[in-house]
Amino acid sequence: NAGVTQTPKFRVLKTGQSMTLLCAQDMNHEYMYWYRQDPGMGLRLIHYSVGEGTTAKGEVPDGYNVSRLKKQNFLLGLESAAPSQTSVYFCASSIRDGSGNQPQHFGDGTRLSIL
Amino acid sequence: AQSVTQPDIHITVSEGASLELRCNYSYGATPYLFWYVQSPGQGLQLLLKYFSGDTLVQGIKGFEAEFKRSQSSFNLRKPSVHWSDAAEYFCAVGTYSSASKIIFGSGTRLSIRP
Secondary structure, eight states: OOOEEEEOSEEEEOTTOOEEEEEEESSOOSEEEEEEEOTTSOEEEEEEESSTTOOEEOSSOTTEEEEOSSTTEEEEEESSOOGGGOEEEEEEEEOOOTTSOOOOEEOOOEEEEEO | OOEEEOOOSEEEEETTSOEEEOOEEEOSSOOOEEEEEEOTTSOEEEEEEEOSSOSEEEOGGGOEEEEEGGGTEEEEEESSOOGGGOEEEEEEEEOOOTTOOEEEOOOEEEEEEO
16 A cells, blocks of 8 residues: 655756656545645645545645546646746645545655756 | 644754644634654654544654643643654644645754764
């Protein structure tokens, strides 16, 4: 049982390049999330999804797009990478229940540098 | 709006000493509260959670946390730390949203002195 798997683990891009980060979970979770982690700022929510085919904006969505074509996968795209997007990106997933506040399960992160 | 404050950016304690990491939250109702730990190069792992009931919550790895409504606090404690506890610790509050969104504090980095 792998849990939440992120690929790639590391990537270096040049300004203006595009790329897609992949998140896959094998726990049959309905909810999935993308965060970025920057020093001294904790984790900030970029986009999230409450189910297959649905996405929504989080706290810092600008410059990113997402897609959830399959329940187990959540893709994060950078259309035109900028140095300000240098960060560590984390994917997480969570079950759906009546409380709406179950813990999230995290992947190991993708370290992305934009030159 | 909900918020979480972790006032200590970095704490160093000696191995075997007790530990308390502070967390204060801002929320109008009874919050859902979490503590996560992040080891270097890893993702976040849930240590414990508080939803309701007993205000003293036991977690994994010997950690516990106490919810104090009067102080809007949810401090994390461990009676005797081990070198393997060196990591970054995040307090978080649930948002009662239908998507289980969580707001994280900025984290406290814990170093262990041999």
